[in-house]
Amino acid sequence: MKAKQSDYLRSVKPKLNQLLALLQPRYEYVSVLATDVNGRAFSVSQRQTAIRDYQFGERGFVVRVYIDGGYSEYSFNDIDDVPALAAEIADTLALQKAALDGAGIVKLPTPLVKEHPDRGEFATEVPDTMYDIDAGQVIAKLKEVSDRGVAKDGIIECQATYTVSFVNKMFLSADKDLLQAYAYGTGAMVMLAAKDGETRYNYCPLSGWFGPEMIDRFGEAIDRTYDDLMVLFGAPNIIPGEYDVICPPEASGLIAHEAFGHGVEMDMFVKDRAIAKDHMGEKVASDITVMYDGPQGQQQTASYFFDDEGTMGGKTMIIDHGTLAKGMCDALSAARLGVEPTGNGRRETFERKAYTRMSNTYFQPCGDSLDAMIKSIKHGYIIDGAQSGMEDPKHWGIQCVYSRAKEIVDGRLTGRVFTPVFMTGYVPDMLKSISMIGPDIDLSGNGYCGKGYKEWVVVSTGGPYMKAKARLG
Amino acid sequence: MIERLQKLLQECSINDYSISERRTVSREAFFVRQRLDQHRAKDVTHTRLTVYNDFAIGDKRFRGSASQEIYPTESDAQIMTDLRQMSFGASFVRNPWYPLADGQHARLAGAPADLTAALLTAVQAIQGIPDTATEKVNSYEIFVKQNHERIVNSQGVDVAFDSMDEMIEIVINAIADGHEIELYHNVRFADQPLDTITAGIREVIAQAKDRTRAVPTRQDEHANVILRGDDIRELFGYFMSQTNVSSIYMHASQAKIGDVLQDGAGCDRITIQARARLDGSAKNIPYSPDGVPASDFTVIQDGVIKALWGDWQHACYLGLDGIAPANNIVVSGGSLTLDQMHAGPYLEIVKFSNFQMNSITGDAGGEIRLAYWHDGVNTVPVTGGSITFNIRKVLPSLRMSTQTRQVNDALVPEAVLLSDIAVSGK
Numbered sequence: 061m062k063a064k065q066s067d068y069l070r071s072v073k074p075k076l077n078q079l080l081a082l083l084q085p086r087y088e089y090v091s092v093l094a095t096d097v098n099g100r101a102f103s104v105s106q107r108q109t110a111i112r113d114y115q116f117g118e119r120g121f122v123v124r125v126y127i128d129g130g131y132s133e134y135s136f137n138d139i140d141d142v143p144a145l146a147a148e149i150a151d152t153l154a155l156q157k158a159a160l161d162g163a164g165i166v167k168l169p170t171p172l173v174k175e176h177p178d179r180g181e182f183a184t185e186v187p188d189t190m191y192d193i194d195a196g197q198v199i200a201k202l203k204e205v206s207d208r209g210v211a212k213d214g215i216i217e218c219q220a221t222y223t224v225s226f227v228n229k230m231f232l233s234a235d236k237d238l239l240q241a242y243a244y245g246t247g248a249m250v251m252l253a254a255k256d257g258e259t260r261y262n263y264c265p266l267s268g269w270f271g272p273e274m275i276d277r278f279g280e281a282i283d284r285t286y287d288d289l290m291v292l293f294g295a296p297n298i299i300p301g302e303y304d305v306i307c308p309p310e311a312s313g314l315i316a317h318e319a320f321g322h323g324v325e326m327d328m329f330v331k332d333r334a335i336a337k338d339h340m341g342e343k344v345a346s347d348i349t350v351m352y353d354g355p356q357g358q359q360q361t362a363s364y365f366f367d368d369e370g371t372m373g374g375k376t377m378i379i380d381h382g383t384l385a386k387g388m389c390d391a392l393s394a395a396r397l398g399v400e401p402t403g404n405g406r407r408e409t410f411e412r413k414a415y416t417r418m419s420n421t422y423f424q425p426c427g428d429s430l431d432a433m434i435k436s437i438k439h440g441y442i443i444d445g446a447q448s449g450m451e452d453p454k455h456w457g458i459q460c461v462y463s464r465a466k467e468i469v470d471g472r473l474t475g476r477v478f479t480p481v482f483m484t485g486y487v488p489d490m491l492k493s494i495s496m497i498g499p500d501i502d503l504s505g506n507g508y509c510g511k512g513y514k515e516w517v518v519v520s521t522g523g524p525y526m527k528a529k530a531r532l533g
Numbered sequence: 534m535i536e537r538l539q540k541l542l543q544e545c546s547i548n549d550y551s552i553s554e555r556r557t558v559s560r561e562a563f564f565v566r567q568r569l570d571q572h573r574a575k576d577v578t579h580t581r582l583t584v585y586n587d588f589a590i591g592d593k594r595f596r597g598s599a600s601q602e603i604y605p606t607e608s609d610a611q612i613m614t615d616l617r618q619m620s621f622g623a624s625f626v627r628n629p630w631y632p633l634a635d636g637q638h639a640r641l642a643g644a645p646a647d648l649t650a651a652l653l654t655a656v657q658a659i660q661g662i663p664d665t666a667t668e669k670v671n672s673y674e675i676f677v678k679q680n681h682e683r684i685v686n687s688q689g690v691d692v693a694f695d696s697m698d699e700m701i702e703i704v705i706n707a708i709a710d711g712h713e714i715e716l717y718h719n720v721r722f723a724d725q726p727l728d729t730i731t732a733g734i735r736e737v738i739a740q741a742k743d744r745t746r747a748v749p750t751r752q753d754e755h756a757n758v759i760l761r762g763d764d765i766r767e768l769f770g771y772f773m774s775q776t777n778v779s780s781i782y783m784h785a786s787q788a789k790i791g792d793v794l795q796d797g798a799g800c801d802r803i804t805i806q807a808r809a810r811l812d813g814s815a816k817n818i819p820y821s822p823d824g825v826p827a828s829d830f831t832v833i834q835d836g837v838i839k840a841l842w843g844d845w846q847h848a849c850y851l852g853l854d855g856i857a858p859a860n861n862i863v864v865s866g867g868s869l870t871l872d873q874m875h876a877g878p879y880l881e882i883v884k885f886s887n888f889q890m891n892s893i894t895g896d897a898g899g900e901i902r903l904a905y906w907h908d909g910v911n912t913v914p915v916t917g918g919s920i921t922f923n924i925r926k927v928l929p930s931l932r933m934s935t936q937t938r939q940v941n942d943a944l945v946p947e948a949v950l951l952s953d954i955a956v957s958g959k
Contacts, residue, residue: 072606100622107783109626111619113601120577120604135575138605152574156560159653160569165660168568195622217784252784252893257925259787259893297921300752300957331565331672333704333715392571411575413563450887450900454706454715459886459900459919480891482919484900484957512702513719533898533919533957 062183063241064191066096066228068119070239075142076121076232082146084234088172089126091233093368095119095410099225100193104202105217106210111195114225116518120410123149124369130167131392132157135411173395175235178372182365184242189271190224198222201275208279209251212286217252222275225361231370240365245270246506249278251285255293262289262445262463265310267505267520269359288445288464291477298465298478300533304440305483306433306525309502311443311462313521315528316351316421317509318449318458319487320344320378321521324387325404325416325453330396334453336384344384345491350424351379353388355403360520361505362419366403369414373403379491390416408515415511423523426497433496433527434468441465441532442473443481456487465532485531498525534580534605535685541609542584545616549585549596551633551686553822554578558645559678560652567660567670578605584616586623587630597626631849634823635688641819642681643695651677655701658727659734667745668738671715673703682818690824697723698815701730705737709745716741716884716902719763721941725813740883743914744903750880750918750958751906758920758954759874759881764888764899765949766940769864771924772805774892776832778843782850785893788838794928795836801867801933802836807859814861816942821845821858828857836928863944867933874934874950881905881948882920895924918958927951 076092083090099114120137134149202220209218223246231238250263264281266274307315320336328334336344345351354375355364366372369391377385389397390405393416406417434442445463452458460483467476503522510516535552542550556578563570583600599619603612655675662670676699683693700721706713718737720730760768772794780786795802809827810817819827823845831839841853848856875881885899898921906915930953933946 068606105783108628109597111599111622111626117602119606130569131571133571133573135573135577137577137579148576152576153572156572156574156649156652159649160562160572160656163653163657165656166568168565168570170570196625199625219783254784254787257787259785261785261893297955300754300918300955331704332706333671411577413561413571413573447891448887448889452715452886452902454713457886457900457902457917461889461898480894480896480898480921482898482900482921482957484886484917484919512717514702531918531957533921533955 061186061188063186063226063243065181065183065239065241068096069094069228069230072139073230075139078142079123079146080232082143083123083125083150086150087125087127091124091231091236091370092121093410094121094230096228097226099223101221101223102195102198102202103219103221104199104206105219106206107217109199114223116225118409122410125153126172130170133413170392171395173391175233175370177235178366178370179237182240184269184363186243186269187271189273190243190245193224193272198272198275201272205249205275205278208282209249214253214255214290215251215286216254219250220247220275220278222247222272224271227364231366233370236370238366238370242364244268244361244505245274246361247274248506249281249285251289253289258293260289260292265504265506267361292464292479295464295477295479298481298532302529302531304437304527305530305532306430306440306442306527308442308444308525309522310446310504312423312523312526313421313504314446314449314460315490316423316523317418317519317521318451318460319491320351320384321353321418321421322451323453323456323487324378325418326387326389326397327393327416328453329387330393335456336387336453340384342384343382344488345379345382346494347382348426348497349379349382349491349494350377351422352377352424353404353418353421355419358420358422358503358520360420360503362519364419367405368407369405371401371403371405373419376402388416388418390414406517408517412515415515417511417517418509418519420503420520422501422503422521423497423526425499425501425524427499428496430498430525433525434473435471436496436527437468437471440468442468443483457484458487458490459484482533483530484533490528490530493529494526496527500524534578534603535683538580538582538603538612541612541616545613545620547584547616547620549587549633549687551583551823552580553684554580554682556681557678558648559676560648561674561676562652562656563674565672584619584623586620588624594630595627596630597623597628599623599626629850631846633686633688634690634825634845637690637692637820637824637826639692639694641694646679646697648677648679655699655727658731659701659703662731662734667709668705668707668742671704671706673701676700684820684822684824686824692820692824694819696818699723703734705741707741707745712745714741714744716744721815722813723815723817740903744916747903747914747916750901750904750915750956752918752958753880753956755953756956757877757879758951758956759879760949760951761881761883761947763940764885765945766943767888767890768897768924768949769805769862769943769945771890771892771895772803772833773859773862776838776841778841778847778851778853778856781841782847790838790841792838793836794833794838797929800929800931803833804831804835804865805833806831806863807842807857808861808863811861811863811939811942811944813939814942816860818860825857827860830857832859861942864946866935866937866946868935869932869950870935871948874948875907878909879907880956881907890924897922897924918956920954920956922951922954
């Protein structure tokens with residue numbers, strides 16, 4: 061079935077058009093983004109059950125205006141008396157502008173964005189089960205997962221979660237009239253064990269365009285999640301050094317995201333915060349490396365039709381067989397840089413500013429088998445359990461944190477495991493060292509991406525198994 | 534909205550509930566170099582409702598619950614549908630019964646602040662930071678917010694209060710020999726003199742200059758590491774997570790009152806106090822989301838856990854009375870002056886790319902963005918590489934500076950000395 065459009069957004073559209081009509085005479089440009097994002101989150105562990113709404117739920121509006129060579133915005137979430145609201149928006153922004161102008165604050169030159177005319181309604185194809193949630197059944201399924209998890213020797217708690225999320229957005233301006241609906245399911249199984257004063261955990265994430273039937277897939281993952289957890293007890297820290305590493309899809313996705321995801325967010329080009337600006341068209345990775353970002357082309361949690369500035373989304377080839385080909389760009393940065401926006405202008409919610417943000421970021425598969433990768437390594441590791449990452453686009457630095465590294469010696473896994481693992485390095489060195497890439501791609505959309513340390517948005521990352529060289533500590 | 538919700542709850546025969554409502558008004562400005570990128574304003578109200586459904590199975594009594602945000606644009610009919618769905622869902626939630634907090638009434642609301650004036654003051658403070666030939670402000674964002682909150686429940690809690698919350702995020706560039714680097718700085722505060730904030734930024738500018746001449750960090754598997762800067766707050770956050778009643782109830786922590794975290798004479802023993810109010814903090818929130826008043830109490834004294842803290846539900850499950858939130862903390866200084874810490878060879882890390890402190894396992898570490906390596910005679914700035922350690926393993930030798938500094942909601946030692954740490958480098 062098609063994801064359902066929001067009845068609320070349809071019902072509020074006349075008021076939003078009235079608001080635009082009232083504001084348009086005052087400004088050179090006016091747009092409004094309306095959001096209605098909701099869902100239900102279920103969590104079951106041995107000790108506690110919880111039902112709540114989707115963590116990133118929102119219903120509200122942001123008006124963007126252009127006047128005297130600059131943009132400003134007003135966010136609100138009540139729309140009762142439209143004329144009074146229009147006056148409040150205009151007065152508040154005018155007062156703020158007058159205060160800043162009066163203090164002699166100089167504006168960053170920004171041309172008026174020439175919007176591409178777009179109209180239409182868009183919806184993803186999703187399973188019916190997403191809209192037919194039986195709370196009792198979902199809780200019973202999650203309880204079964206939790207019970208099976210804690211039945212394992214040494215497990216003190218097993219939490220299973222499932223969240224269904226419905227994203228509905230409308231964008232209106234003089235040239236745009238857009239409505240979209242998409243939906244996704246996310247879940248996780250977290251196992252917790254304690255031994256001799258040491259507490260360890262491992263998790264199995266799931267995400268995609270799925271209803272509660274995805275919970276069944278936790279059953280297949282219980283043994284693997286358990287085995288990967290128990291080997292962490294007593295596991296030593298890795299001896300710092302540079303090693304051959306094999307990155308499973310989740311781990312290679314984190315590298316894609318941190319390496320040339322953040323590095324080619326082109327609002328960073330406007331600020332001169334990304335060294336990639338000076339290296340477009342240059343070799344930055346090995347010849348077999350191809351990397352994409354885009355809200356289209358993958359069925360994941362960051363798959364949308366238009367972004368939060370009303371730009372239609374596509375698919376951007378960032379690295380073309382080792383060459384840095386193109387960046388991602390929001391509408392205002394594109395206007396300042398004189399390029400086309402790519403549909404990557406995203407907001408944490410209607411309350412926040414739009415920045416250039418990633419969507420689904422991934423490496424393209426190739427043809428090397430995992431077995432061949434392991435056999436090719438004299439001393440190295442399979443790193444797994446992606447936890448967090450951080451980039452330094454100005455310096456092409458990268459930090460990726462993983463929960464474990466499985467040792468390989470003379471082409472065979474030794475059974476020794478090290479924890480935790482901090483992978484650091486210089487991005488081009490790391491990407492140029494990619495020597496083998498697997499045939500199958502897998503994306504994970506359970507993560508959130510920040511701009512610096514804030515502005516969290518839902519993203520997915522992934523790729524195939526990859527072999528590279530990296531500094532571990 | 535609260536009164537409207539209470540009326541609809543009554544119509545749905547839902548007797549037990551809690552509601553928290555927060556109106557946030559903000560003014561924001563975004564700059565590229567010292568030029569205005571855009572300015573924003575917002576006025577939003579968020580109302581979160583939790584409904585409870587009591588039931589029994591055999592002789593066991595349960596209190597199920599479901600919670601969600603109720604939007605101001607919802608019609609009464611939509612809200613009634615939400616309420617019925619929440620109450621039905623709560624009937625499947627078999628959590629042990631516990632009483633709701635009761636009896637708190639207070640109106641601590643102040644006058645609306647002039648947020649535009651506060652924003653302009655902050656903008657002018659940052660505009661007053663001059664570029665030099667080699668260092669400059671790259672970009673910055675300023676957020677000035679005032680929150681008006683009210684918490685109500687079906688057992689008579691009804692408290693209202695206001696709070697200020699300001700944040701400045703700034704990026705500093707420095708250049709040397711054609712090589713430009715950046716350092717990131719984020720400061721959150723409330724009602725604090727802006728010269729304190731700009732002094733912190735000038736410190737970052739000096740560090741950025743040092744980073745331009747930094748050499749790669751040298752590998753050392755047994756280094757003495759001095760941690761400086763805002764990440765020390767994250768380090769002590771581990772102990773707050775471990776003493777949180779929710780973590781304990783959910784088995785993410787095995788801590789209990791009386792646990793000895795450190796013994797022996799080879800360390801500075803940790804003392805952490807929770808404070809209801811800390812001057813300059815953006816977290817001077819007088820009540821917990823359950824409507825329980827914040828108070829001053831000792832969480833850890835000389836390395837021994839003295840009290841737990843956290844939310845009402847999990848405190849009830851653990852059989853604890855008098856539980857309170859810990860919005861602000863004060864970590865006592867240790868026994869070494871900064872000069873004493875600098876006596877031998879050390880690696881002093883002032884900026885990580887992203888310091889990670891795992892609140893469950895105690896694993897910690899991060900990539901080094903700027904540190905100073907002292908070999909006993911010379912000191913050189915270094916960058917790159919990383920450190921990794923487990924907080925529990927370093928506790929027996931942990932030393933803290935006598936000097937302390939405030940990082941928003943935490944007053945912490947200015948420096949922490951860790952012994953025998955593995956440093957990844959070249």
